[in-house]
Amino acid sequence: MRPLPTVAWLTAGALGAVLVFLLFRAAFPWAPAEWEVTQREARWLALERLRDLGDPPPRPYVVTRLGSDALLERRLQLEGAAPGDSPAVDELARRVFYWEVLVYPRGAAQSAWAYRAAIALNGQPLALRRRAGDSDPAEPGDPRQVRRAADRFLRELGLDLGRYEEPEVRTQQLRTRTDTALRYRQRELALGPRFPYGVEVRFAGGRLTGFQRWMEDPQERELRSGLRPLQLVGQARNVAVLLLVPVVAVPFLRRYHAGEIGVRRGLQIAAAVLVAGLLVMAITAPAFSEGSRVGVLSRVQSSWYHLLWTVAFLFLPMALVSLLAWSVGEALCRERWSDKLAAFDALFHRRGWRTETLARSALEGTAAGALLAGLFQLAGAALAGTGAAPMASLDLASWWFSSHWPALVMLGFFGAWTLYGELVGRLLLVPLATARLGRLGGAAVAAGAAGLLFWGPGVPSASPLALLAFGVTGAAALVALFLRYDLLTSLTAGLFATLLLRAAPLALAADPWLELQGGLVLGVAALPMLLSLRSLGGGREFSYRYDDVPPHVRRIAQRERQRLELETARRIQSSILPDLPPRLAGVEIAHAYRPATEVGGDFYDVIELRDGRLAVAVGDVAGHGVSSGLVMAMAKAALAVQVGFDPEVGPVFATLNRLIHAGAHRRLLTTLCYALVDPRRRQLSFASAGHLFPYHVAGGGAVRPLESVSYPLGVRATLEVRERTDRLEPGDLLFLFSDGVVEACSPESDEPFGFERLEDSLARHAAGGAAALRDGVLADLARFAGAGGQRDDLTVLVLRIP
Numbered sequence: 001m002r003p004l005p006t007v008a009w010l011t012a013g014a015l016g017a018v019l020v021f022l023l024f025r026a027a028f029p030w031a032p033a034e035w036e037v038t039q040r041e042a043r044w045l046a047l048e049r050l051r052d053l054g055d056p057p058p059r060p061y062v063v064t065r066l067g068s069d070a071l072l073e074r075r076l077q078l079e080g081a082a083p084g085d086s087p088a089v090d091e092l093a094r095r096v097f098y099w100e101v102l103v104y105p106r107g108a109a110q111s112a113w114a115y116r117a118a119i120a121l122n123g124q125p126l127a128l129r130r131r132a133g134d135s136d137p138a139e140p141g142d143p144r145q146v147r148r149a150a151d152r153f154l155r156e157l158g159l160d161l162g163r164y165e166e167p168e169v170r171t172q173q174l175r176t177r178t179d180t181a182l183r184y185r186q187r188e189l190a191l192g193p194r195f196p197y198g199v200e201v202r203f204a205g206g207r208l209t210g211f212q213r214w215m216e217d218p219q220e221r222e223l224r225s226g227l228r229p230l231q232l233v234g235q236a237r238n239v240a241v242l243l244l245v246p247v248v249a250v251p252f253l254r255r256y257h258a259g260e261i262g263v264r265r266g267l268q269i270a271a272a273v274l275v276a277g278l279l280v281m282a283i284t285a286p287a288f289s290e291g292s293r294v295g296v297l298s299r300v301q302s303s304w305y306h307l308l309w310t311v312a313f314l315f316l317p318m319a320l321v322s323l324l325a326w327s328v329g330e331a332l333c334r335e336r337w338s339d340k341l342a343a344f345d346a347l348f349h350r351r352g353w354r355t356e357t358l359a360r361s362a363l364e365g366t367a368a369g370a371l372l373a374g375l376f377q378l379a380g381a382a383l384a385g386t387g388a389a390p391m392a393s394l395d396l397a398s399w400w401f402s403s404h405w406p407a408l409v410m411l412g413f414f415g416a417w418t419l420y421g422e423l424v425g426r427l428l429l430v431p432l433a434t435a436r437l438g439r440l441g442g443a444a445v446a447a448g449a450a451g452l453l454f455w456g457p458g459v460p461s462a463s464p465l466a467l468l469a470f471g472v473t474g475a476a477a478l479v480a481l482f483l484r485y486d487l488l489t490s491l492t493a494g495l496f497a498t499l500l501l502r503a504a505p506l507a508l509a510a511d512p513w514l515e516l517q518g519g520l521v522l523g524v525a526a527l528p529m530l531l532s533l534r535s536l537g538g539g540r541e542f543s544y545r546y547d548d549v550p551p552h553v554r555r556i557a558q559r560e561r562q563r564l565e566l567e568t569a570r571r572i573q574s575s576i577l578p579d580l581p582p583r584l585a586g587v588e589i590a591h592a593y594r595p596a597t598e599v600g601g602d603f604y605d606v607i608e609l610r611d612g613r614l615a616v617a618v619g620d621v622a623g624h625g626v627s628s629g630l631v632m633a634m635a636k637a638a639l640a641v642q643v644g645f646d647p648e649v650g651p652v653f654a655t656l657n658r659l660i661h662a663g664a665h666r667r668l669l670t671t672l673c674y675a676l677v678d679p680r681r682r683q684l685s686f687a688s689a690g691h692l693f694p695y696h697v698a699g700g701g702a703v704r705p706l707e708s709v710s711y712p713l714g715v716r717a718t719l720e721v722r723e724r725t726d727r728l729e730p731g732d733l734l735f736l737f738s739d740g741v742v743e744a745c746s747p748e749s750d751e752p753f754g755f756e757r758l759e760d761s762l763a764r765h766a767a768g769g770a771a772a773l774r775d776g777v778l779a780d781l782a783r784f785a786g787a788g789g790q791r792d793d794l795t796v797l798v799l800r801i802p
Helices: 006-022 039-053 070-078 087-093 143-156 220-257 264-289 299-336 338-346 356-383 406-453 464-484 487-507 512-525 527-535 551-576 626-645 649-663 754-764 770-785
Strands: 061-068 097-104 115-120 125-130 168-173 178-185 197-204 207-215 587-594 602-608 614-621 670-678 683-689 695-697 703-705 724-727 733-737 794-800
Touching: 006 356, 006 487, 039 061, 039 097, 039 115, 039 125, 039 207, 061 264, 061 299, 070 087, 070 220, 143 178, 143 197, 143 207, 220 299, 220 406, 220 464, 264 299, 264 406, 299 338, 299 406, 338 356, 338 487, 356 464, 356 487, 356 527, 406 464, 406 487, 406 512, 464 487, 487 512, 487 527, 512 527, 587 602, 587 770, 602 626, 602 794, 614 626, 614 733, 614 794, 626 649, 626 670, 649 670, 649 683, 670 733, 695 754, 703 754, 733 770, 754 770, 770 794
Parallel strands: none
Antiparallel strands: 061 097, 097 115, 115 125, 125 207, 168 178, 178 197, 197 207, 587 794, 602 614, 614 670, 670 683, 683 724, 695 703, 695 733, 733 794
8 A cells, every 4th residue: 555544545635625615715706606507598598588689590500608707807806895795796796707698690700690698697687789780770769769668678677777877878870870878877886986887778770789788997908918918828838739749759759760669558548639629629619719700701610610720729739749748758657667657557457447556546646636626725715815816707717618518528628638738747747857857856847847838727816927836836746646656646636636626616506407517527537536446455456467568668678688688798798808008018009999889790909929929910700799799709719719829820810710610600701800010020920811901000101001812711611811021110000900990981972981081091190109090090080970970890909119
């Protein structure tokens, strides 16, 4: 079991849930307290009331969405009003949230609604409007008849005209008629005389076109400017989805090309995100697209356009980023923290639901999410009455509530968004950041980035800084859960906290259908915990079977074994090849060895003999890798043994040829250049078996190849080599090398370094010692070939005669 027992987790979760519901009114005092009307009921009420203004168009296109007046809520906050202060305040508060119903003729333009209604959440009409058309009467109505018609209409709506002053009459002269508006100002003003409000009844000519509520706020522009940054934060997070695609694609492509990641589970996750997005948009597209204008499209076409646009530019990128983030993050976690994926993997296996692994993570995540939501609600209640007070209209009146099935919309949208944010913010960012900055620094960076980029648990504050602080704090809590527990714990916590905070107004509504929707949201969010709760304490952990391991993970394991084997071979080879001293028998020595892979096929040695001579050898086994390395090790060991027994040129070649012919595959050709250097007599005896000719570099800069031609070792049972001799002078240098030097290529043209450039380099650097010649040639080679120009093992051995 984890450190905290089950009872402690359940207690923490219950405490968090109680805080959310207990403090909801304190944190959001202007949230609807009388939510009695559902979306369908509001539509029916509006259509019935609008019939008083005229017959609806045939086969109308009706859009119903939950609207809000954020400016009014902010004004109530700033003026220090509170629910229950007076009947006038409570009446004004009912205008903060409402159902907006718009009726369009079939084929009408996007802004050409025929009827519009606003219905308060308790069923009271707040506005009923008919768009005046060309068929309305051109002659003006009699002022007394207009006044009587307006008063009668307001009384039929249930308004007490005794609470209103005499109306102010305003007229507007149009080309064909005169329109009239009667503005009734309310006598008892909830916020004082600076903020008058009331109702306005409109007439087109002498025909009634409806009424609406009005309010004058002399600081409306300042209020809008103050709320605009909050909208920018939300838009920036949506744009970040598109920006993340190329950022996450780079490590994905690199690892996918290397065969380190798989895409099967990622495709399943991407499909889930995309299907959820399609479901959400199919339900909410009419409400979501209301108010947007796109070219010459009709209102119906605009809904389809926004559906396709949102899926293509929000949910499809979310699905793609989720796929990429899972694939890369999974590989990173399996390399370092494979245990953090066990409970998440158990979700996809039937037997996983009967394990304590999944049950424990689901319980801890659900309880931690409830506690986190409760703490955020507590913080929101503490901020009430300040400049950073939470605003219900910033979150509640959103398109995910504008449906008869808000539970489906909320589960689909926040499920997809939370999964996307979890995979990027925790599974990908945390391993990347902690690998570079350590556990504490990486966790801080990951929390900051996730808090800025992703929506998560928190309360919608009127202050952008407070809003971002909630985001970073929530992300930090989820990062801590990920590091302390696992991916499923943090994922469940983030999802349950987000849904609990947003389902609270539904669960507290006065309508049974809305209460059911709120309960459905929380029930589905807690489903993993409920289904696996019986497995707690069973002691059965989720264990991987061979078939459970994804193919790319098997490849990673196989590659890791191969890497360890190659690393072992490399260490063994490094112990075989000597680290030559700078001087032997008075001869200055410099060397360099660079294998093309972990295990190379080149070998070299300089052995001091008892008579003062030096036995010098450079060899090359065809290719590079383990096979070449094994033959190299065999040849190097045989060389050392033979030189100790008989170092002369002929016997050395005879012995090595016989050994390699008997023990190595014919395709593994082995070349060898072997020389005996007598520094006292300044004589050189040498021969080459298929190897590149060494160079004699005179102190004055003359460069001469020491030619010796014979078959490589092991080609024939017997090898004939012709021993050659040369005279050495003080300061002369011998340059022995492998074909990796001359075969290094320029990245621009694939042109090899070649013998001509090598000889030119030897001549230019001949004036220095052995180390200077070696370094000069390698520097010229690096400038020519760059970092990726080496295609074969490279060996350089330089001797300078005293």
